[in-house]
Amino acid sequence: MSAAAAKAKRAVRRPVSIASFAQSENVRRDDQHNEVEMLMPVVAEVFANIGITKNDIDFICSGSSDYLIGGPFSFVTALDAVGVWPPMPESHTEMDGAWALYEAWVLLQEGEIDAALVYSFGRSSPGNLNEILALQLDPYYLAPLWPDPVSVAALQARALIDAGKGSEEDFAAIASRSRKDALSNPKAQVAHDIPVETLLRDEYVVSPLRRHTLPPITDGAAAMVLAAGDKAREWSDKPVWITGFDHRIETHSLGGRDLTSSPSTAKAADVAGVADGPIDVAELHAPFAHQEIILKEALGLDDGVTINPSGGALAANPIMSAGLIRIGEAAARIASGQAARAVAHATSGPCLQQNLVCVLEGE
């Protein structure tokens, strides 16, 4: 089916705009603030950007993981960052904030409400991510072996090299470009200009992954306001619209997947209509450098597309927020006029197991 025919067949969705976005400084360790204190300035900023208060919001959805904090119900107290009194319609997903955004977008589709607040937070510093993320694996057959996330990602990188789809030089080039771009991102945690040749002198962490191909360990939070109907126009002169949105998952068994491709991203991109028009900017949630190659192919992006001008997850990877930040960063490129149409992506699980694709357009 041609792109035009596919577009004509696609269901018409209610236009929803990203009215405001805010994120915290992304840092290696923020041990001076609890989750509420981390979120409060971000929530205050996301409202102040467009001159609204929580009273203008109809629904709240957040994304976070108890395992990062090391205690159950971390989202419960985090809600104090908004101060839901009188009580408000509210929900929480134990997924990246990008999926919280999806839940809010779904509700806005019904036309009963017009504004939603989405926020997410992730503090990776209190625990040991290598141990924590191993608990995402099959609890009977894999997790007891404690495979750490870097080793798991290294299997994927090796498969990519073996398939002739990428090289260690390619991975280093992605890392070098991302962190150089991050120099212009005031929220970035890791930003520097180091040439590929220098990076390739790094020691292996787990072959073929050198230190520069790994995401940093980050504490950070992000928030977004969605608007539909009259509020979208009221809160922005030039709204950034969500014109396509979908997410898909793959099987859990690493041995049951072709780790060098991402069919779930491709499927989500198809449903979201990525190919319905040219893409100027892509913000891809690729925590490991080599994953950008897989995502670029799955999304059908050509070499003319600017990828991760923010520096991406290689510049800051606050787990549970990094996906939502990709959408916020892509929206910012449209709002600033640098891009007319952008795609943002979020991922969850080992080796890009679950993927979300969001198409954004200006007008």
Place this chain on the structure above:
Amino acid sequence: MAERCAVIGVGQTHHKSKRNDVSIAGLVREAAKMALADADLTWTDIDAVVIGKAPDMFEGNMMPELYLAPALGAVGKPMFRVHTAGSVGGSTSLVAAHLISSGIHKRVLTVAYEKQSDSDAMWALSVPQPFAAPLLAGAGGYFAPHIRAYMRRSGAPEHIGRMVAVKDRINALRNPYAHLHLADIDMKMVEDSMMLWDPLRYLEACPSSDGAAAMVLVAEDSLSGSFPPAWIHGMAMRSEPTMFAGRDQVNPQAGRDCSADVYAQAGITNPRAEIDVAEVYVPFSWYEPMWLENLGFCDLGDGWKLTEAGATAFEGDIPWNTSGGVLSSNPIGASGMLRFLEVAMQVRGQAGEHQIDGARRALGQAYGGGSQFFSMWVVGSDKP
């Protein structure tokens, strides 16, 4: 404009202390396959899967939707995870329903579970509160003072809690899936059981269960299965803060607002007269009279009088928790969904021994956190 949504398939496991015969994947599949069979559908008919459970630490499996994707036939589909504390089973049902009512999907499978035997939920639920001495042991420790406050306010006599404990366990004898089947249950047995958190005795508290629940939700043009659909007449969620001096934990504003919202959607002005049967989250006996008032089934202070008069018993005019309720089965993450599922069964006429004759409209309620997260739906046999 929201699309109509209906429940056309329900499934649940036999809830037990330990389901050592199945893995977590086996547990959720047991409920999901039953729901699909009820709907006369197969895995491939499903557009998306929405899964809910309480804290990941209960089973030691971080973000288990990842591991469970193939077990629930979700590969290549959207799979969404919900976690809103104790209300999660209810909110999971609602997130799934919104995928239909928003027009995004036609057929959604929703599943909720807990395998409590993998850990010790009592201590996992003993969350330290800021600026408070760490004296909490389990959820009952949190709620007992609020129950005392209710008794003081309402003047309710001590035996009301025991009546609820007995009534729900008698109802459970009609439900083959219930965890507790206490054939000899009576007031004396409850009174003789160990005091856990004054005024709550052991038999006034919910059990720890392994179990799962599942439902198939569809759009109006995608009905199937042999039982009639349960139409959703209203659905709502409300949250309020845990630590806020201005809140009333005995009669939370969020609960009142949530029920007002769901009644308005369903066109209900007199819940006691217009709701035929209700499944309400009562993990500790006294929450029945407390929620009777919070949900507007009576005036403030009168909830215990309804319980005492037998109004909420199986033969009463407002049967509550005919399945045996949370007091008889408590796979935490699924407990809210079991409430939502049971009322769907009632209006579909498929509740078997615990069917209320002629049930046409029913309320499902779940709450979580420190009585601060609420989710509710009203389902009916008539198309809204």
